[in-house]
Amino acid sequence: MSGYSKWFRIPRDIVFGWGCLEYLKQLDGKKAVIVTDKVMQQLGFVEKVKSYLAEAGIKSTVFDEVEPDPSRQTVKKGAKLMLEYQPDLIVGLGGGSAIDAGKAMWIFYEHPDVTWEQIFVPFTGVPKLRNKARYVAIPSTSGTATEVTLAAVITNRDVQPNVKDFTLSYEVTPDIAICDPELPSTMPPVVTANTGFDVIVHAVEAYVSVNATDVTDPIAVSAATMAYKWLPLAFANGSNKEAREKMHTASLMAGFTFTNTALGLVHSTAHQIGAEYRIPHGRANALMLPYVVQYNTPAAAARYANIARAFGYDSTDPYEGTAKFIKAIRDLQKLLGIPACLKDAGIDEQDFLNKVDMLAQNAMKDGSTPANPRVPTVEEIKKIFLCAYYGNDVL
Structure with a gap:
């Protein structure tokens, strides 16, 4: 990925710790669109964000129709609202789906004529942004780390199997990340488990990436270790403030690493499982990791x-x-109630067998595959999928 040079790129401003949502009061701007979902509305965080923006003299409107694994149609609908409202701030509030959808809306708001095919060209496809607006990301989960990364994942539901496409462009790295542990403290245990495993996978894949560097390595190991220690505690007791803060920090750190190294085959394969079978992204990562x-x-x-x-x-x-690492991961899966294989996750066997060839081909084309430490073939990816389905050893 780096070619002639190495770099370390993250948002200019990262604010973290309990109560830091109030940082919104310090922002400069006139109008903001808050991109979020119904859950953030129900929990009262949308009103809190609107209130803080108002204290900064910023008017705001809300797009709260983001669904899990947001679709192209949702992105275009949100971009249409932005074109009408003309914000100079876009606030992505919620999990990875809301923040990613907001990133994609931002692209189409600033460049209405750009095509889907163009923006998914790695590193060069997204035109220059910040001509109209800056992006503020406020994560409600400790997992995706999209608040500090160059990626936005959007699902194409017009093809079968469904495919997750994603941007890889530092243009969509947010300008400001506000990471207040109060938001993820509302997550139920199953979401804590899914998103927390995503932290571990991000850190592990960054550490073994072909693009890993002396800068990213210690952060990746530290993030993985922090998540491995504190995830069971956050899962067991969601009101454990220390565990929540440690997991939110670990998510940030893992994001620092993989946005500078790219990921690998865990994500390549999990993207396909998530898109086709609606398995939450973090859980799909957890399922694929050991294999x-x-x-x-x-x-x-x-x-x-x-x-x-x-x-x-x-x-x-x-x-x-390595064997001890795999055992540690499988023991953690069991503790968190995550199935050991895709079959146990409820995926229909015949449907999976009918689609596994296409899933493997799509995983091979996935943008995460080139950074994997071992170069795969489509047949090898198919074998990984089949082993992950039945719970068999790959080697």
């Missing part, structure tokens, strides 16, 4: 062993360390 780690072992065993060591599991050689 992709097995596949990657010949190329990345030493790195997986390093993470296992950071988790507290010493080993005498990299393969033993």
Whole structure:
């Protein structure tokens, strides 16, 4: 990904810690569109954001129709509202779906004639932004880290199987990330588990990425270790303020790493499972992680062993360390109530077998695949999918 150089790019301003949502009072602007969902409305966070913006002298309107795995149609509807309202601030409020949808709306607001095909060209497809508006991201989950990343994932529901396409452009990295643990403290245990596993996968894939650097490595290991320690505590007791804050910080740190390294086959395969079977993104990542780690072992065993060591599991050689890492992951899955295989996740067997070839082909084309430490073939990805479905070992 880096080619001739290395870099480390994150939002200019990152505000984090309990109560930091009030930072909205310090923003400069005239009009804002808040992109969110019905849950944020019901929990009262939309009104709180509107109130803080009003204190800053900023008028606001709300688009609250973002669904899980937002569609192209939703993005275009939100962009139409922006074109009518003409905001100079866009506020993405909610989980990864709301923030990603807001990023894509931002593109079409500033460049109404751009095509879907263009914006999904990695690194060069998104035109220059910030001609009309800046982007403020406020995450309600400790997981996606899209508030600090270059990606926006949008689902194409006009094709079968459904496909998750995503931008890879530093243009859509938010200008400001406001990460207040009060928001994720409202998550139920199942969402805590799903999004928390996403943190671990982000950090692990960043650490084994072909684009990993001396800058990203220590942050990735620290983020994975922090999430591994604090996720069970946040899951067991959602009102544990320390656990919530640690998980929100770990999510930030994991985002710092993967936005500068890209991800790998866990995400490539999970994107397909999530798009087609509506399995939440973090849970799909958790399901695929052990199988992709097995596949990657010949190329990345030493790195997986390093993470296992950071988790507290010493080993005498990299393969033993990798096996201990996989066991730690599977034990955590069990503790959090995450199924061990795709079949146990409720995916119909015949439907999966009918679609597995296309799922493998789409995963091969996924933008995360090139950074994987082991270069796969379509047949190898199909094998990973089949092993993940039935719970069989890949190697």
